[in-house]
Amino acid sequence: MPRVYGLHEAIIHPDYTDEDFEKFVRDELPKVVQPAGSRLYVLKGNRGYGAGRFLLVHEFDSVETQNRLWPGNLASDEMKAWQKKNADFVKKWASFFEHTMYTDYVELTPAR
Numbered sequence: 001m002p003r004v005y006g007l008h009e010a011i012i013h014p015d016y017t018d019e020d021f022e023k024f025v026r027d028e029l030p031k032v033v034q035p036a037g038s039r040l041y042v043l044k045g046n047r048g049y050g051a052g053r054f055l056l057v058h059e060f061d062s063v064e065t066q067n068r069l070w071p072g073n074l075a076s077d078e079m080k081a082w083q084k085k086n087a088d089f090v091k092k093w094a095s096f097f098e099h100t101m102y103t104d105y106v107e108l109t110p111a112r
Contacts, residue, residue: 001061001062001064002062002063002107002110003059003060003106003107004060004062004063004106004107005060005107006057006059006066006103006104007057007103007104008055008057008100008102009053009055009102010053010054010055010056010096010099010100011097011098011099012098013096013097016096018054020096021096022044024092024093025042031089032086035069035078035079035082037065037068037069038058038059038060038061039058039059041056041057041059042055042057043055043056043057056100
């Protein structure tokens with residue numbers, strides 16, 4: 001079954017430094033259990049167009065998992081319950097971003 005990758009280009013809010021965000025990601029993200037069938041990665045560009053920028057990668061096991069958690073781009077009841085359970089993390093996470101732009105991509109070839 002093909003996976004889905006949501007690629008979110010993130011612009012850090014001017015109230016924070018890159019170091020603030022990186023520390024939060026290192027210290028807090030590993031403590032949060034992601035919803036079943038999904039994973040979250042945070043990447044920082046080191047070359048090219050995105051050098052120095054952050055990319056948030058939401059990986060879903062399948063289109064069905066993506067739709068279960070985010071039907072029609074709105075949080076499902078399951079996702080809302082996850083957000084409520086992790087409210088402190090979610091609030092702080094959201095505060096870091098001035099803007100994000102995203103595109104979801106469906107895998108065409110399986111990972112090896």
